[in-house]
Amino acid sequence: MRIAVVNNFYPPRVGGSAHLSESLAHGYAAAGHEVLVLTATYKDAPLDELRGGCRVLRLPSWQLPSSVAGFDIGFTVRPSLLGNVTRILDEFRPDVIHQHGQFFDLTWASGLYARKRGVPTLLSVHTRLESPRAAYQAVFTVGDSMLVAPILRRYKPRFVVMDVQMEEYIQKRYRSAVSGLEYIPVGVDPQWLLNGDGAGIRERHGLGDRPIALSLGHVIPLRDRVQLVRALPRVLKKVPDLAVLVVGTVYYDKFLKLAEELGVRDAIVAPGAVPKSEIPAYVAAADLETHDLDGFGLGTAALEAMGAGCPVVAAVRPDNFPGIELRDREHLYLTPVGDTGALADTLIEVLTDRDRAREVGLGGQRLIHERFTLDSVLKSHLATLESMVG
Secondary structure: OEEEEEOOOOOOOOOHHHHHHHHHHHHHHHOOOEEEEEEEOOOOOOOEEEEOOEEEEEEOOEEEOHHHHOOOEEEOOOOOHHHHHHHHHHHHOOOEEEEEOOOOHHHHHHHHHHHHHOOOEEEEOOOOOOOOOHHHHHHHHHHHHHHHHHHHHHHOOEEEEOOHHHHHHHHHHHHHHOOEEEEOOOOEOOOOOOOOOHHHHHHHOOOOOOOEEEEEOOEEOOEOOHHHHHHHHHHHHHOOOOEEEEEOOEOOOHHHHHHHHHOOHHHEEEEEOOOHHHHHHHHHHOOEEOOOOOOOOOOHHHHHHHHOOOOEEEOOOOOOEOOEOOOEOOOEEEOOOOOHHHHHHHHHHHHHOHHHHHHHHHHHHHHHHHHOEHHHHHHHHHHHHHHHHO
């Protein structure tokens, strides 16, 4: 097959959507398929390169200010975009298009191309247009109904459903634009996070042998770390030398302001974004990982930490992934959404009962190897794409 992979987010840009789309693109190429990646320019990345067996084309883009969406987004929209996308894809002649992200201009342009040329399209929705801030939520809701959904209805892609929250969101916002649903969880590589140098990270940040609660991923309104900070005063009474290591760009700093108010700012170390190559060392240094605390599902970073055997604390439903049960204190530590006391008690439990925490970490690692490896997820995507082409 000739597969066009479309995502405004793509490495060297970091993020779950970027890394998953790259892993799948490389997997498609390794399986013998011809792959073209269309993405937006990012810093000094080449405009045209061969990467992982795929040709990657980066179209000129401009950045939406992070204050608007909560994180930075590169858009390629300009009068010539549809013509350029049409020309590029006509030269490539894709059998199928795999899009990532429903609100990107490259998704819309390639979707309109697919409708005109009759090319089947698979769409992976990685981010729900939702915000805890009422004004932003109103804008996102209107944008979904007035802009995103009408465009998707014009070519009706098949949607990849990664978890139950995403299914509910798709059915609520895009029901009339859905040609079919494919239940495929997010895939992770359980090997790449292993064998990191945790001692080096502890030395870099002056943490010595202090217990570390790692919180991976960009800080955005949907993952704002506010619940974690609210739990800290209670946790620090039991574990006074705890260090909370927040690794990721801070686009939304409410948690830091709250930490100042609660007198726990000294317990937080926020180095910002780090190279992907350094993440294994941060995980190796950690006693636990926690950032999915707002009821919006279990993301790639948490799954990768589980794959490395790191105990994870999260506020998610046991049925978060269709057909896969997340068992509390067997695969990870589950805590109720919005219950600060329960979160604090769970963190204290993990930090003080290290033997049990190691057992839970190993249980989570087994689950990832059984159900969430990139190999199994890649096979599911390829089977779906082949059926669409057929």
